[in-house]
Amino acid sequence: MAPIVALFLSSVLIFSVFSPVNSLSYNYYQKTCPHAESMIAYAVKTATSKDKTVPAALLRLHFHDCFIRGCDASVLLNSHGSNKAEKDGPPNLSLHALYVIDSAKKDLETWCPGVVSCADIVALAARDAVALSGGPSWDVPKGRKDGRTSKASETIKLPAPTFTISQLQQSFSQRGLSLDDLVALSGGHTLGFSHCSSFQNRIRNFNATHDVDPLINPSFAAKLKGVCPKNGKSKNAGTTMDPSSTTFDNTYFKLILQKKALFSSDQALLSNPKTKNLVKKFATSREAFSKAFVNSMIKMSSLTGGQEIRKNCRVVN
Template sequence: MAYQNNLSSLTLLLLLVAFILANNVNGDGLKLGFYEKTCPKLEAVVQKITAEKISLAPSLAAPLLRMHFHDCFVRGCDGSVLIDSTKNNQAEKAGFPNLSLRGFQIIDDVKAAVEDACPGVVSCADILALVARDAIYQIKGPYWPVPLGRRDGRISIASESATLPSPLANIAQLKATFASKGLNVKDLVVLSGKGDTDPSLDSDYVPYLKSLCKPTDTTTLVEMDPGSFTTFDENYYTNVLKRRGLFVSDAALLNDYETSAYVKLQAQSHGSTFMKDFEESMVKMGQIEVLTGSAGEIRRHCRLIN
């Protein structure tokens, strides 16, 4: 059974991860209008293709947002999650946390259109950042500025995907993991992914979801947050408050004063500050450990190192 990586779960994930990694952000070299002279039609091209794809498959907006997060959290926002494995190397997308990523073909299609307009100019890392933003906007989510100028990394290793926060982590483990990176309790984040369910969660909710698939079914997608499959909202907080998250890391939010306070604020105020918080956090997240200047490369195809 494959649980759908729903958008509202990801909104919490990406809202908090930006705060988590704010001290690790290195956005030097990124700026708005970076391709103004070298590829002036870039954002229009990306927006057009992304809108066409998401209008046909709105459920892919959340996976594209998740893909952007997974890219940034491992080796920074360098497009390394897009690289295919070879006979000599298992790439990031072959790592367990990334096996459920979807939407790679959309990135390929956008990259092809950008290459037609401006050959060898725009990085895959920048394209992924723009597609994630435009996909969310297409389903009536917020629209945030995306400073550009990222370069593509040349290294992608499956085992490094293990550094992504685990959906099985309890609050003590999350504290230890992020403290090892110089991060405090306020920085805790929930990562959506596959894993077993938390025994402290609603005892009726998980069996209901599991009943929608046969025991051997690994392809059917089921919403973790019913009603938010193709919409951008703050409903995740309400579900977590009701203990209707699925993972240990969902429940962990309620076991810490600071993180539970934010969950309660958004659940009780219907996300009064969420959109603004999300926009600001996405800008920060997109600047994590970026390659700029002469570092890295500009890939001709996002799946292949030049």
């Protein structure tokens, strides 16, 4: 097969997986389960009151779900038999707070059995997580279906923290997301924690010429070296994504301009004129970032691809 034809067919196949085939609606549960959103919000709020890392985990969970087969809650499925599920793929081993989705689902099944999809719960929980962290809130379109396929091998499709701007652009464009969406959604890194393995490449043995990435602030690199032991002996070692890691704000973009962002993929946003200008804009205006983030979240969360309403989010019906 000619390379150009192969590339075209590959692109068509990838995009077809993420096409918004299901019709989403803002009032989808108005008659069938009118208290769905408040019940999900309660589950998120309760969990967050006991563990401040929950919001970051729920936002990351939604992103990791949508980028594989669309927002179909396939990330929640357990491995079964010879099939290794997404949650057991290398990029997803650090996902947590899945119990929050289980808790909300259990309550919803009591009041509205077989009505609210796990995929919608994940999308709504991500919104509630951002709002609880001091970020914006928004109306989430609903009506997603849950997927029946989950493969750990497909987690390689997730954008890696080592990605260049061209790799990031390709990954997002395959899902119908623009450079504007790339920068806005990257702002989700304002919440949470990163293990050393995700940024180790920047602080030791960067390349044949430099031990440390020349694009990282030297004092910041030294601090990270102190946090991350050589040879990765401590699997739990790491640091917060930014100093205000439980507050949804625009600090992340300010850190990029100061060369204090953790990931290569974060710093890469300055290597393209358009994305660089957006970083500067969002670093200056929290309001502009919040507005862009909401628009991009709605766009990303509208990528669908499921087939059923699971009774248990961890297994297919």
